[in-house]
Amino acid sequence: MRAGNAPRASTRGSSPNGHGHRGSRDQDDKSGVTGDCHAPFCGSPGLRFPRATRPSAPSADSTAPVQPLMLRWGGAVFWLGRERDRARVPAKSFCSSATWGFAGRRGARACSGPVGWRFLRLTIRPGDHACAMSSSLIPAPVRTPVPHHELLVQVLARVPDPRRRRGVRHPVGALIAVAVCAVVAGARGFTAIGEWARDAGSAALERLGLERGGVDESTLRRMFARLDADRLDAVLGAWALAGTVLVAGRTVIAIDGKTVRGARGGGSSAPHLVAALAHGSGAVLGQVAVGEKSNEIPAARELLQLLDLDGVVVTMDALHTQHDTAALVTEAGGDYVLTVKANQKSLYAQLKALPWASIPAVTRTDRGHGRRATRTIKVVDVPVWVEFTAAAQVAQLRRTVTRKGRRTVEIVYLITSADAHTAAPAFLATWVQSHWEIENCLHWVRDVTFDEDRSQVRTGNAPRVMACLRNTAITLLRLDGHHNIAAALRHHARDTDRPINLLLAA
Numbered sequence: 103m104r105a106g107n108a109p110r111a112s113t114r115g116s117s118p119n120g121h122g123h124r125g126s127r128d129q130d131d132k133s134g135v136t137g138d139c140h141a142p143f144c145g146s147p148g149l150r151f152p153r154a155t156r157p158s159a160p161s162a163d164s165t166a167p168v169q170p171l172m173l174r175w176g177g178a179v180f181w182l183g184r185e186r187d188r189a190r191v192p193a194k195s196f197c198s199s200a201t202w203g204f205a206g207r208r209g210a211r212a213c214s215g216p217v218g219w220r221f222l223r224l225t226i227r228p229g230d231h232a233c234a235m236s237s238s239l240i241p242a243p244v245r246t247p248v249p250h251h252e253l254l255v256q257v258l259a260r261v262p263d264p265r266r267r268r269g270v271r272h273p274v275g276a277l278i279a280v281a282v283c284a285v286v287a288g289a290r291g292f293t294a295i296g297e298w299a300r301d302a303g304s305a306a307l308e309r310l311g312l313e314r315g316g317v318d319e320s321t322l323r324r325m326f327a328r329l330d331a332d333r334l335d336a337v338l339g340a341w342a343l344a345g346t347v348l349v350a351g352r353t354v355i356a357i358d359g360k361t362v363r364g365a366r367g368g369g370s371s372a373p374h375l376v377a378a379l380a381h382g383s384g385a386v387l388g389q390v391a392v393g394e395k396s397n398e399i400p401a402a403r404e405l406l407q408l409l410d411l412d413g414v415v416v417t418m419d420a421l422h423t424q425h426d427t428a429a430l431v432t433e434a435g436g437d438y439v440l441t442v443k444a445n446q447k448s449l450y451a452q453l454k455a456l457p458w459a460s461i462p463a464v465t466r467t468d469r470g471h472g473r474r475a476t477r478t479i480k481v482v483d484v485p486v487w488v489e490f491t492a493a494a495q496v497a498q499l500r501r502t503v504t505r506k507g508r509r510t511v512e513i514v515y516l517i518t519s520a521d522a523h524t525a526a527p528a529f530l531a532t533w534v535q536s537h538w539e540i541e542n543c544l545h546w547v548r549d550v551t552f553d554e555d556r557s558q559v560r561t562g563n564a565p566r567v568m569a570c571l572r573n574t575a576i577t578l579l580r581l582d583g584h585h586n587i588a589a590a591l592r593h594h595a596r597d598t599d600r601p602i603n604l605l606l607a608a
Contacts, residue, residue: 254608255279255311257341264328276311277325278334278571279605283310285575286601288591290552291559291568292323302598309602327562331391334570336408339378339388341608342574343410345581347382349536350529352437354381354415356540357405357422359398360548364557365565373565376401377544377573378409381417381536384543384580386573391566398422403430411436415520417537420445428491428519437520438492439533452488453515458498464527473505477535481527484517494521497530543580548572551588578604 259275281289284298296319299307307316346353359376366372374392379385388408392401402422412435418427420443431438442450461480468475481497488496497516502509516534518525525533548554552572559568576587582604584590594600 254341254605257337258282260337261334262330264330265325271314272312272317272321274325274329277317277322279310280307280312280317281322281326281571282574282578283601283605285552285571286578286591286604287595287598291557292319292326292564295319295322298598302602306598306602309606323561323564326567327564329563329567331563331566331570334567335389338570338574338577339386339408342380342385342387342577345383345385345577346380346387349381350532352415352524352529352533353413354417354533354536355379355387355409355411356381356537357402357416357418358540358545359392359401360545362557362565362569363555365560373569374398374401375566375569376405377540378405379540379544381533381539384539385577386544389566389570389573399424399427403427406430406434410434415439415525415533417533419537423449423517425491428493432492432519437518437525439516439518439520439525439530439537441534442515442517449488449490449517450515452485453496453498453517456482456485456496456498461498464531466528466531473503475504476502477531478502479527479531481522481530483522488517490517492519493517494519495525495530497527499531499534544573544576547576547587551591578608581608 255275258278259273261274261278263270263274265274280299280302281295283302284295287298289295289298296317299317299322304312304316356379357376358379359374361372361374363372371394375389376392376398377389378387380387388405390401390405390408392398398421402418403426406416406427407430411431414436415438416431416436417439418441420441423440423442423446428438428440442453444450458480461482463478463480465476465478468477478500479497481495484490484493484496495518497518499514499516501512501514503512516530518530520530548569554569554572557565557568559565579587579590582590584593594604
């Protein structure tokens, strides 16, 4: 017997025997309780029955056997009945790991109603296997966590296919997966991707979803030229968001742009792409293209609107020190850290004129790469005469670098919406220094390791798609713990299974 439609949860009800529960719906849902029973014979939390299907209650002294009720809801199976009638529940419903009792928000336990009825729920402990019940009325309620190796593949499958349905042999997600694996192995263009797919063999391609033979370079070239690059960047950015780490207690995102110089040709300008990179992990969280008759500022705002900025710190260079950009970040619940240079003449002059000599400093010295770098930061609450959107603090950062006995000094000014309680001077210095990861860990790698500026991919959306594939390969390698991307590419190029295992484990 099934109790009609799916019952809705409720938070009302109490037990006459003093064991009633009262709590929020969220609390109940976490442990399997589905609400309060409004049947007249049960005051314990349980299921709400549709009025037409509510059973009548037996008398308290009734000895006649009563068939327990079986209820299904959301994959869970509940049995409602009396202890004396438990034998009437089908024996084939039981597993060796089954436990009986009331499924309350405090765990599975018995809870009797006024006439001896109980809510009974069949549960399977995590890690146990379900019973084989080919003809059973009760499906085994087993919850299996999604394997990690399916996550990125599932994300790629959500990219819309630009091809006509007729004649399609391979799903678009599988083709993108092949391209990502080839780029992880060092491929720099469509010809190299096609060669990697041919050498990989059918068994390796089947692991990526190509079940109808191999794929050639022309297929990949035509599809990537028509692929929705915005959608591809969005879904891959959402996947990479899980790989972010905290830097000085906050999630920090760097925004910066790069031009794909090799894609210039045919009277068209080279595409300029603005990317978002997570400090600390090196994961690329998104990318948008700058319009032909536009600049990087509106593109950065478009990218910020695609990101979840609640509680996030956004670092950007002096080009983006704009009131509208600052308002966009703070209204989304984040904080900004912006560099102030001469492009904001009034603001720059105001910050430069502050009495920095009388403000205490925080200093740190690093040694490495044949140089000694000393960073000194001074931070003060923003003065009332400095007008900038949501500004809370301003800072002066002095960098003194000594290399081979030669010393250079650079002074920059910062403005941030983070107050002194959430952004101490040492934190600000760390965020500003790690902003350069987007240059060193992303743009430099694409330029030098992948030789992006000499790439001849120019047709349609293909240049941006190739840039996205490089971003994804870099993200995969960074999250896998590789710091030297060139060495990581050589490592994965020596064995076809290595890039596939890396992709399927992401």
